[in-house]
Amino acid sequence: MGIFKRIKDSLVGQSTKQSEKYVAGLDKSRSSFSSKINELAARYRELDEDYFEELENILIMSDVGVSMVMTIVDEIKKEVRLQGIVDPKEINDIIVDKMFVIYANESYMTTKINEAKEGLTVILMVGVNGAGKTTTIAKLSNKLKQEGKSVMVAAGDTFRAGAIDQLATWASRLDIPCVKGKEGGDPSAVVFDAIEQAMASEVDVLICDTAGRLQNKVNLMNELEKMNRIIQRTIPEGPHETLLVIDATTGQNGVSQAKEFSKITDVTGLVLTKMDGTAKGGIVLSIKDELNIPVKFIGLGESLDDLEEFDLEQYIYGLCQNLMGE
Amino acid sequence: MPFESLSDRLQDSLKKIKGQSQLTEANMDEMLREIRLALLEADVNFNVVKEFIKNTKEKALGQDVLGSLKPGQVVVKVVHDELVTLLGTEASELDLSRDMNVIMMVGLQGSGKTTTSGKIAKYLTDKKAKKPLLVAADIYRPAAVDQLVTLGKQLDIPVFEKGTDIKAEDIVTQALAYAKENHHDVVIVDTAGRLHIDEPLMQELRNIKEIAQPSDVLLVVDSLTGQDIVNVASSFHESLTITGAVLTKLDGDSRGGGALSIRHITGVPIKFIGTGEKLDAIDMFYPDRMADRILGMGDVVSLVEKVQDVYDEKDAMKTMNRMKQGTFGLDDMLEQMHQMKKLGPLSGVLKMIPGMPKIPEINDDDTDKKMKQTESIIFSMTPSERRDPSLLNAKRKERIAKGCGRTVADINKLLKQFEQSKLMMKQLSSLNPETGMPMTQGKSQFQVNPNRKKERHKKKKKK
Ligand SMILES: Nc1nc2c(ncn2[C@@H]2O[C@H](COP(=O)(O)OP(=O)(O)OP(=O)(O)O)[C@@H](O)[C@H]2O)c(=O)[nH]1
Numbered sequence: 001m002g003i004f005k006r007i008k009d010s011l012v013g014q015s016t017k018q019s020e021k022y023v024a025g026l027d028k029s030r031s032s033f034s035s036k037i038n039e040l041a042a043r044y045r046e047l048d049e050d051y052f053e054e055l056e057n058i059l060i061m062s063d064v065g066v067s068m069v070m071t072i073v074d075e076i077k078k079e080v081r082l083q084g085i086v087d088p089k090e091i092n093d094i095i096v097d098k099m100f101v102i103y104a105n106e107s108y109m110t111t112k113i114n115e116a117k118e119g120l121t122v123i124l125m126v127g128v129n130g131a132g133k134t135t136t137i138a139k140l141s142n143k144l145k146q147e148g149k150s151v152m153v154a155a156g157d158t159f160r161a162g163a164i165d166q167l168a169t170w171a172s173r174l175d176i177p178c179v180k181g182k183e184g185g186d187p188s189a190v191v192f193d194a195i196e197q198a199m200a201s202e203v204d205v206l207i208c209d210t211a212g213r214l215q216n217k218v219n220l221m222n223e224l225e226k227m228n229r230i231i232q233r234t235i236p237e238g239p240h241e242t243l244l245v246i247d248a249t250t251g252q253n254g255v256s257q258a259k260e261f262s263k264i265t266d267v268t269g270l271v272l273t274k275m276d277g278t279a280k281g282g283i284v285l286s287i288k289d290e291l292n293i294p295v296k297f298i299g300l301g302e303s304l305d306d307l308e309e310f311d312l313e314q315y316i317y318g319l320c321q322n323l324m325g326e
Numbered sequence: 327m328p329f330e331s332l333s334d335r336l337q338d339s340l341k342k343i344k345g346q347s348q349l350t351e352a353n354m355d356e357m358l359r360e361i362r363l364a365l366l367e368a369d370v371n372f373n374v375v376k377e378f379i380k381n382t383k384e385k386a387l388g389q390d391v392l393g394s395l396k397p398g399q400v401v402v403k404v405v406h407d408e409l410v411t412l413l414g415t416e417a418s419e420l421d422l423s424r425d426m427n428v429i430m431m432v433g434l435q436g437s438g439k440t441t442t443s444g445k446i447a448k449y450l451t452d453k454k455a456k457k458p459l460l461v462a463a464d465i466y467r468p469a470a471v472d473q474l475v476t477l478g479k480q481l482d483i484p485v486f487e488k489g490t491d492i493k494a495e496d497i498v499t500q501a502l503a504y505a506k507e508n509h510h511d512v513v514i515v516d517t518a519g520r521l522h523i524d525e526p527l528m529q530e531l532r533n534i535k536e537i538a539q540p541s542d543v544l545l546v547v548d549s550l551t552g553q554d555i556v557n558v559a560s561s562f563h564e565s566l567t568i569t570g571a572v573l574t575k576l577d578g579d580s581r582g583g584g585a586l587s588i589r590h591i592t593g594v595p596i597k598f599i600g601t602g603e604k605l606d607a608i609d610m611f612y613p614d615r616m617a618d619r620i621l622g623m624g625d626v627v628s629l630v631e632k633v634q635d636v637y638d639e640k641d642a643m644k645t646m647n648r649m650k651q652g653t654f655g656l657d658d659m660l661e662q663m664h665q666m667k668k669l670g671p672l673s674g675v676l677k678m679i680p681g682m683p684k685i686p687e688i689n690d691d692d693t694d695k696k697m698k699q700t701e702s703i704i705f706s707m708t709p710s711e712r713r714d715p716s717l718l719n720a721k722r723k724e725r726i727a728k729g730c731g732r733t734v735a736d737i738n739k740l741l742k743q744f745e746q747s748k749l750m751m752k753q754l755s756s757l758n759p760e761t762g763m764p765m766t767q768g769k770s771q772f773q774v775n776p777n778r779k780k781e782r783h784k785k786k787k788k789k
């Protein structure tokens with residue numbers, strides 16, 4: 001058993017099932033990760049500076065932060081030297097292992113939603129404007145519903161025109177209750193009402209939408225803090241899950257987003273959206289490295305079933321795809 | 327430290343060669359490495375960075391370092407010029423030459439198309455005396471039509487919508503007829519967000535383009551975007567031949583390096599930038615000023631212009647003069663607060679100025695409340711106290727607190743704010759009104775010796 005497999009088994013616990021869709025989204029050719037890396041090996045006769053430069057470029061073009069890329073490449077170089085490897089064919093495991101270890105970083109990774117031990121589970125969705133919070137709520141509700149849970153949503157974006165209707169439309173398609181307030185009203189009040197109603201009707205999970213906000217807007221961040229506080233007033237250990245939604249096209253600013261949202265709320269995981277495009281979402285590696293926030297889900301389209309649990313191996317493969325030839 | 331500003335990074339690298347009197351290949355390389363890093367960390371596209379560094383190196387090595395200029399300064403100048411070249415030099419307007427001009431808004435999901443449609447409609451109404459019609463052509467995203475209709479109501483600008491049970495192409499066809507009938511001179515088509523690789527949806531856009539024969543096709547791009555910008559921009563351009571780009575969410579703390587890349591990738595200009603969620607938060611794009619911002623020098627020119635636009639000049643002059651005479655008092659601050667409120671989104675611009683003290687964000691409800699509080703405190707002071715707040719000792723503060731029903735802590739907070747205001751006014755009043763640059767630094771930093779060429783000739787002759 002390779003190091004990679006061992007680490008993975010010990011860190012991830014149960015492995016997640018891969019749906020056809022996820023594989024299709026990230027690996028259109030369906031060939032396995034290692035066979036792809038083998039193709040790369042064929043392009044280079046030896047592990048020279050060119051090889052590493054190409055590796056570096058590819059990671060940078062995937063939005064992995066520059067300093068993070070340096071670290072990864074340095075680590076790989078070191079290992080290559082240590083093991084005295086010259087043949088590119090033998091580097092494959094090292095790339096995967098190193099990136100895996102850097103991401104995992106001794107933390108226990110799970111893609112499961114953290115549920116309340118008993119009673120209502122509250123999930124808060126946060127993120128910058130246009131990241132995909134509302135759509136993700138619809139997808140997550142769908143997923144939880146399929147797992148047999150009862151779900152309620154709260155239209156906490158009272159600011160953006162049409163935002164309440166947007167969530168309400170999804171809720172009626174899903175046939176789940178949606179708690180609404182007035183457009184322009186206090187979002188904390190909506191969340192408060194929703195918690196009361198969720199508890200009264202004994203639903204399992206309440207997912208709260210929030211308005212998109214750029215992390216440098218003090219007033220809006222204060223508003224979010226207040227929503228968080230309101231939840232905690234009724235449910236001291238809540239919100240059980242605060243998911244920061246990040247668009248896969250996001251560049252270096254993603255780290256600042258994670259940093260600032262973490263200051264205000266206890267961000268427990270990321271949802272990486274729009275991974276069905278060409279963006280690689282490499283910034284989540286930097287976010288994991290700096291703030292130890294794991295990715296829990298990835299979004300792969302605009303339909304209700306386009307949400308998948310995050311799979312690191314698939315993801316790393318996606319990052320290195322270009323390195324492995326067309 | 328990924329979030330230091332580019333200029334910090336540049337200055338750091340410049341410091342390293344400060345003591346050296348010569349630009350060598352070695353110290354150049356070191357600097358260029360830093361510049362490359364800084365650009366990449368600002369999300370400038372990888373390919374663009376590569377070419378940028380190559381060009382900068384060629385140009386910088388060909389420069390003479392003359393007069394009191396330091397090699398590092400020459401490089402900064404070269405970098406600045408190179409940035410301007412990349413971004414384009416002139417601001418680019420919408421094409422409004424026809425009787426009916428159609429503007430098509432396209433882009434990825436969530437990039438800001440609908441909001442920007444509203445903003446442009448408002449801009450055209452207010453600044454260009456046009457009579458725009460907004461068209462809701464997003465039939466896919468739940469409540470997308472409601473969103474545009476709501477914006478239309480807020481702006482009092484008509485929105486053409488036909489629900490979502492109809493093809494987007496048909497909506498546009500009908501909208502054009504409607505616009506003609508009702509004498510609209512601009513039609514703004516808000517399309518659904520889509521991925522550039524979604525062929526069926528890209529085909530829909532091509533169909534709409536065929537029908538509408540737009541005068542402008544604007545690609546709306548989120549300034550938080552990273553390296554993928556190259557795929558997005560080139561695909562949309564290939565498919566639709568866009569005429570311009572709009573860069574949104576520049577009020578965030580991203581460094582907007584994507585802007586640099588778009589022009590380079592597509593050759594089309596950036597026409598507008600979005601600087602907030604409110605419908606007046608839109609600006610023309612000035613490439614040279616953007617270069618300044620990317621270099622961390624602050625978008626001071628935009629600032630000065632905006633200040634002139636909104637600021638009541640006489641009041642402002644009065645305040646400025648008091649500032650210069652060192653007699654800036656609490657009454658002046660109050661006046662300034664009223665002005666600031668009028669400026670609104672300017673608070674975003676102010677933040678771009680390096681060294682500007684943090685000013686509290688301007689939010690209408692909040693500002694009103696705070697303004698009332700501030701007023702009640704200031705109005706409980708004597709005129710001499712207002713003029714010279716240093717008079718305020720503990721005893722006076724207690725008296726004032728009682729007078730306005732607030733605490734001494736509130737008064738202290740106000741005084742602190744006053745100190746900040748004073749500082750800010752000082753910085754504003756030291757800007758050169760012509761260049762918008764701080765008068766103390768601006769000059770020496772970028773002055774190029776006008777006799778540069780001549781001197782070089784001389785040198786050659788001597789040889
Ligand atoms: N802070 C800030 N927010 C903006 C700006 N432009 C748009 N937004 C916000 O970004 C989010 C998405 O904007 P929309 O206008 O709905 O974007 P869209 O491209 O029409 O989105 P879809 O139609 O869903 O693809 C909203 O929350 C807007 O309020 C801007 O310049 N600054």
Ligand SMILES: [Mg+2]
Pocket residue numbers: 439440441464470516517518519
């Ligand atoms: Mg829209």
